[in-house]
Amino acid sequence: MLWQSIRNSPPRANASACVSGGSAVTWALVTARIEEVAERAGVAVSTVSRALRDVPGVSLATRQRIKDIAAEVGYLASPNAARLATGVTGTVAVVVPDAAKWFFGQVISGAGAVLRASGRDVLLYELGDAEGRRRFFEGKTLRGRADAVLVLSLRLSTEETQSLRTLGLPVVLLGQGSEVFGSVRVDDRAAARSAVRHLLNLGHRRIGLIGIDDADEVTTGSTPPLSRLAGYRQSLLAAGIPLEEDLEQFGTNSVSGGELAMTRLLSAPALPTAVFVGSDEMAFGALGVLRTAGMTVPRDISVIGFDNHDLSQVMDLTTIDQNIRGQGEAAAELLLETLSTALGTAPPDRIIDTRLVLRRSTAPPADIPTSSKKEET
Amino acid sequence: MLWQSIRNSPPRANASACVSGGSAVTWALVTARIEEVAERAGVAVSTVSRALRDVPGVSLATRQRIKDIAAEVGYLASPNAARLATGVTGTVAVVVPDAAKWFFGQVISGAGAVLRASGRDVLLYELGDAEGRRRFFEGKTLRGRADAVLVLSLRLSTEETQSLRTLGLPVVLLGQGSEVFGSVRVDDRAAARSAVRHLLNLGHRRIGLIGIDDADEVTTGSTPPLSRLAGYRQSLLAAGIPLEEDLEQFGTNSVSGGELAMTRLLSAPALPTAVFVGSDEMAFGALGVLRTAGMTVPRDISVIGFDNHDLSQVMDLTTIDQNIRGQGEAAAELLLETLSTALGTAPPDRIIDTRLVLRRSTAPPADIPTSSKKEET
DNA sequence: CTGAAAGCGCTTACAG
DNA sequence: CTGAAAGCGCTTACAG
Numbered sequence: 001m002l003w004q005s006i007r008n009s010p011p012r013a014n015a016s017a018c019v020s021g022g023s024a025v026t027w028a029l030v031t032a033r034i035e036e037v038a039e040r041a042g043v044a045v046s047t048v049s050r051a052l053r054d055v056p057g058v059s060l061a062t063r064q065r066i067k068d069i070a071a072e073v074g075y076l077a078s079p080n081a082a083r084l085a086t087g088v089t090g091t092v093a094v095v096v097p098d099a100a101k102w103f104f105g106q107v108i109s110g111a112g113a114v115l116r117a118s119g120r121d122v123l124l125y126e127l128g129d130a131e132g133r134r135r136f137f138e139g140k141t142l143r144g145r146a147d148a149v150l151v152l153s154l155r156l157s158t159e160e161t162q163s164l165r166t167l168g169l170p171v172v173l174l175g176q177g178s179e180v181f182g183s184v185r186v187d188d189r190a191a192a193r194s195a196v197r198h199l200l201n202l203g204h205r206r207i208g209l210i211g212i213d214d215a216d217e218v219t220t221g222s223t224p225p226l227s228r229l230a231g232y233r234q235s236l237l238a239a240g241i242p243l244e245e246d247l248e249q250f251g252t253n254s255v256s257g258g259e260l261a262m263t264r265l266l267s268a269p270a271l272p273t274a275v276f277v278g279s280d281e282m283a284f285g286a287l288g289v290l291r292t293a294g295m296t297v298p299r300d301i302s303v304i305g306f307d308n309h310d311l312s313q314v315m316d317l318t319t320i321d322q323n324i325r326g327q328g329e330a331a332a333e334l335l336l337e338t339l340s341t342a343l344g345t346a347p348p349d350r351i352i353d354t355r356l357v358l359r360r361s362t363a364p365p366a367d368i369p370t371s372s373k374k375e376e377t
Numbered sequence: 378m379l380w381q382s383i384r385n386s387p388p389r390a391n392a393s394a395c396v397s398g399g400s401a402v403t404w405a406l407v408t409a410r411i412e413e414v415a416e417r418a419g420v421a422v423s424t425v426s427r428a429l430r431d432v433p434g435v436s437l438a439t440r441q442r443i444k445d446i447a448a449e450v451g452y453l454a455s456p457n458a459a460r461l462a463t464g465v466t467g468t469v470a471v472v473v474p475d476a477a478k479w480f481f482g483q484v485i486s487g488a489g490a491v492l493r494a495s496g497r498d499v500l501l502y503e504l505g506d507a508e509g510r511r512r513f514f515e516g517k518t519l520r521g522r523a524d525a526v527l528v529l530s531l532r533l534s535t536e537e538t539q540s541l542r543t544l545g546l547p548v549v550l551l552g553q554g555s556e557v558f559g560s561v562r563v564d565d566r567a568a569a570r571s572a573v574r575h576l577l578n579l580g581h582r583r584i585g586l587i588g589i590d591d592a593d594e595v596t597t598g599s600t601p602p603l604s605r606l607a608g609y610r611q612s613l614l615a616a617g618i619p620l621e622e623d624l625e626q627f628g629t630n631s632v633s634g635g636e637l638a639m640t641r642l643l644s645a646p647a648l649p650t651a652v653f654v655g656s657d658e659m660a661f662g663a664l665g666v667l668r669t670a671g672m673t674v675p676r677d678i679s680v681i682g683f684d685n686h687d688l689s690q691v692m693d694l695t696t697i698d699q700n701i702r703g704q705g706e707a708a709a710e711l712l713l714e715t716l717s718t719a720l721g722t723a724p725p726d727r728i729i730d731t732r733l734v735l736r737r738s739t740a741p742p743a744d745i746p747t748s749s750k751k752e753e754t
Numbered sequence: 755c756t757g758a759a760a761g762c763g764c765t766t767a768c769a770g
Numbered sequence: 771c772t773g774a775a776a777g778c779g780c781t782t783a784c785a786g
Contacts, residue, residue: 044757079521080460081779100486109477112503124501144456288691314665421773458763
């Protein structure tokens with residue numbers, strides 16, 4: 001009853017018009033237009049337009065009068081008309097592989113808060129799978145829909161880069177450097193080094209790695225996994241510890257990926273006394289496997305993650321905080337700056353700080369390893 | 378260098394125009410307009426418009442020729458012009474308290490997939506805090522920006538309901554029933570009953586509750602917390618077990634909320650042998666506290682959650698799966714149906730199935746409790 | 755400081 | 771089946 005009345009008879013005291021859109025006839029409320037405000041104020045529509053947008057060239061008196069009348073009749077400029085006239089959408093597109101993943105949720109929320117504070121709308125594009133990614137970049141999906149684009153955790157191919165450039169919009173990448181677009185990210189390599197150094201400083205010499213492999217069909221090729229691996233290796237080598245293939249296991253960036261990799265690590269010729277894991281979610285999986293195997297963390301093995309996931313505290317996981325929400329905020333801010341300033345020559349590249357968060361999944365190895373260096377196969 | 382050229386000199390072989398928008402002068406690429414296609418095809422623009430949108434009334438031959446030419450010149454109708462002309466935006470607004478929370482990420486992703494498959498854009502509105510919620514509903518934020526609205530986990534006040542109705546758009550609520558709008562949700566009460574019945578069937582008689590309290594400034598007043606509480610009480614009473622105030626503790630829907638509530642439960646006059654927790658995230662917090670207290674789950678105490686969170690498997694948490702992504706999908710589908718069909722009299726209310734997921738956080742109580750019934754203070 | 759008019763790029767009765 | 775014209779509701783040179 002009520003339902004029907006909503007669809008078919010909009011509240012009175014509002015003019016209504018019948019617009020046939022698509023298959024169904026829908027009712028759309030018609031609210032005050034600029035013309036009505038102009039008539040009431042006894043001025044031209046152009047003056048109303050200028051007054052309401054605080055464009056210079058209107059006397060203070062008329063401007064105020066127009067504003068009052070606009071507020072009175074509840075006038076709001078039609079976004080679509082304004083967009084058509086100016087070409088400015090007041091919208092920022094956020095392109096994300098998968099909104100259901102914790103990492104991207106943090107970024108979306110952080111970036112969204114900044115964008116909303118600037119009065120902009122957020123258009124969310126979720127790639128989903130490789131096919132979705134292809135469709136997004138092939139079609140000119142964004143044309144006329146956004147003023148700027150924030151792209152998360154994607155290593156863009158030449159064609160994709162070109163496709164974005166053709167849009168003519170400012171683009172900022174998150175989690176990935178770029179020669180062409182602005183970027184916000186952390187120094188993954190340095191962060192990984194400090195994680196492994198923490199383990200070294202505790203006295204560990206046999207340190208395993210659970211890395212993020214490249215199997216994800218959407219984020220494939222992105223650099224953080226590689227940089228974290230490189231940081232791990234650098235730290236070991238700098239400490240004079242040779243790399244061991246058996247101690248490096250990889251999996252998808254997920255709990256189950258961590259479980260599988262840790263399981264493989266447990267069947268290594270000689271167990272590591274500590275493991276650096278490429279993401280907290282993988283570390284959760286690793287912790288689960290260790291528990292199942294009857295091993296105690298950190299007594300039998302130390303584990304350090306990467307992210308500072310919401311749940312890493314309750315899991316008591318030592319990890320690297322990479323301020324993900326802050327990265328999202330910084331990326332949005334950079335985008336807004338780019339929108340209002342003519343930027344210089346090089347695309348800006350902002351590096352966000354990381355920090356080690358100590359919890360109780362790391363500790364000195366049980367038996368001080370003095371001979372472990374020479375234990376290789 | 379490259380950067381500058383992006384902003385100032387769009388790729389050649391594309392016409393370009395200088396549009397002054399706001400403070401800065403920006404370049405916008407001008408791509409083919411409908412007129413160009415019409416000229417090339419030797420027809421009127423109206424024919425092109427009809428041909429490209431598969432509107433009947435164009436001969437097959439001309440339609441195909443026009444489509445070919447459009448593809449050739451890469452013509453795509455300007456979304457803003459089409460919107461202004463039709464009033465249809467091809468966009469659905471998703472209104473969410475906090476995109477960073479796991480629950481909402483699932484919904485956004487599920488609903489988004491369905492909406493994208495239908496060719497629609499997703500406009501994300503994150504309320505953030507009470508002030509954000511107020512702003513959203515006071516201003517006619519959505520006017521002219523969306524064809525339909527999906528509202529997550531909000532118990533709407535009369536004014537907010539009215540504000541949405543004034544928009545004249547189809548609205549679907551998720552996680553909340555409504556007299557006015559369509560809704561998708563689970564039967565929280567029945568699900569809670571089955572959770573508690575599981576504990577009863579295992580032989581538990583002293584069953585505690587960790588409930589979601591109403592402190593969240595945005596989602597305050599939503600019914601799932603109340604329904605789950607009601608289901609808990611119903612199950613106990615149906616089993617002839619009197620309620621005990623000390624065994625009901627509440628907290629914010631978060632890990633720390635679960636920690637605090639479990640801590641209070643641990644200082645109850647007599648410990649429960651099992652606890653039903655209103656959400657998995659709270660259950661994670663509860664598990665953490667129990668571990669810290671040196672108690673073993675499920676030997677000393679059984680814990681059952683609600684959600685089937687991604688991480689509940691690795692936490693080995695028995696829980697109620699409520700198919701959150703499925704709820705998001707169903708809500709989006711309902712919205713699309715509403716958009717294309719003139720719906721009947723009553724707002725549709727779709728109930729999604731829940732199911733018990735058995736893991737190893739629940740087990741029969743250690744000592745069979747025969748006298749516990751009379752242990753109250 | 756203000757206004758009349760053109761224009762943004764489509765869609766849709768209306769007429770043929 | 772096709773076209774000419776009006777209209778969607780703004781903004782912005784241009785002229786005064």
